[in-house]
Amino acid sequence: MSWQSIVQSLGLVALLGVTVPPLGRYLAAVFGGDKAPGDRVFKPIERFLYRASGIDERREQEWRTYAMSLLAFSLASVGALYLILRIQGGLPLNGSDRAGMHPAGAFNTAVSFVTNTNWQWYAGEVTVSNLTQMIGLTVQNVVSAAAGLAVAIALIRGITRAGSRTIGNFWTDLVRGVVRVILPIAVIFAVVLISQGVIQNFSNGHLVATVDQTVSVKQQLIPGGPVASQEAVKMLGTNGGGFFNANSAHPFENPNPLTNLLQIWAMLVLPFSVVAAFGRMTKDRRQGRLLIVVMALILATFTATAMFAEQNGNPRLTAAGVDQSMSVTQSGGNLEGKEVRFGAAGCGLFAGPTTGTSTGGINCAHDSLTPLGGAAPTLQMMLGEVSPGGVGTGLMGMVIYALLAVFIAGLMVGRTPEYLGKKIQAAEMKLITLYILAMPIALLGFAAASMVLRSARTFQDGPHGLSEVLYNYASAANNNGSAFAGQGTATDWYVTTQGVAMLVARFFTIIPALAIAGSLARKPTVPSTSGTMPTHTALFGGLVAGVALIVAGLTFFPALALGPILEHLSL
């Protein structure tokens, strides 16, 4: 690996090390304390919003009401975005005459952005108007992340409260997440991106003459638009939907190595900070630190695998006489589908965090990754997006694995399962089972159907075809949004089934998680005894990571063996 890749990796760790602790402290104050920094600025805005929308900020909700509020908000959001996408042709700020999306496309896109997936079956610069980008997609980038954050906060309250029927108020959590967390950081980040060359305008594009006038294409449209504002929250909110089809490989979205590094940081900072806030809110920071370490180790393992696999190159190309070595004229490695400004290892460094979080933005073509380099992000998504996962939803997934680990450890050593003073009993285990089953059913069910349906055969022949289908449904069923885009997925089958997979992945996991929060909040907190297994130790961390890997391994190994593993062995 090049020294530049190592410097970028170390720089990323340093940036996260400096920013995650204070942001975690801030989140804990915003959602758990009576006073928080910025009250003087944010409280009046919040009060105005509460008054305008009839929210009583002091009224708390039981978990059912909390969940129903989230569902109502999501349904209204999907409906509004669907309408905007359908009628954008008649709306203002549409200088390039974008037509309304067809119903299946609008369904997929609306669901995609509301579920924080941001899967894009279309090319943004030629399909979506500037107004749709701003009032449709960017708005959902902000509120879908805040909704995920709210769920995590509700889960933390469920763990920390005792004898309580309520877990907070969804509307106030949503407003606080938007007003105090996502929006302010996104505005600052957008300004930083603009300073580095990310565009922010209302231009419909400039038609310019191409450099080489001897070829048939003599003119090219250089697109414009409000890119920086979307780009900032695209990464911070672990959304991932690019303004341009090339996503973060496009120079107007990601102009230089500094913005590349900052974008990777932006994907990771909030998911890790929520876990840091978890430690503070549970009054045991060791618990948060342990989960951060587990998440970081999983992330580092898969990211390093992708970086090494891509930098080592493709043996088939070497056999064909292609020079893939690093030199002063090239960064080397498997350069197929790579943005040469970032190189092969730089692609791996982006691919790890974008699939470890639920972001899904890309700075290279994932379908061009080597089999091993592609298997790493695929498996990372199949873990359920917990390394460190989406904003809020990552913590939710990791706490579910921790509860499962506590239960399994309890069975092994003959102790009553407890986590942070709460007994883990039959009700929680049933809900955890429902949570864990939702994603594989959506992923493997639709992937299997796609493999056997003749009309769904838009993938390549051989094991790579299965890798494409697996990756794309893993992406949809984990609310990631990145793609093995060599497979054409703009068909009615894929657009519709992936939309359904995204809905299942989002809501059939959040609902049992909130139910667990409600169940735990009602229980008393029991003091730890000699019979209590400590959940802040390295041993428990290893157990949590092991549980996550074993659950994913048992569920997906047969499919992975026939896809990326077979492809790797056949190289």
Next chain:
Amino acid sequence: MGDVIFVVVLIGFFMLCALYVTWCDRIAAPDGSTVAAVEPEMARGESIEVTA
């Protein structure tokens, strides 16, 4: 026609989610009756230790 189909799918899905909430709430029943039949100590929130 396409609009009607997808609007029905969306509303249907969210109605299913509402039913799922009700089902999960039944599972997360506060009385702990399911557990009480098996482990009365656990239902009372007490720690139990199983020895070989």
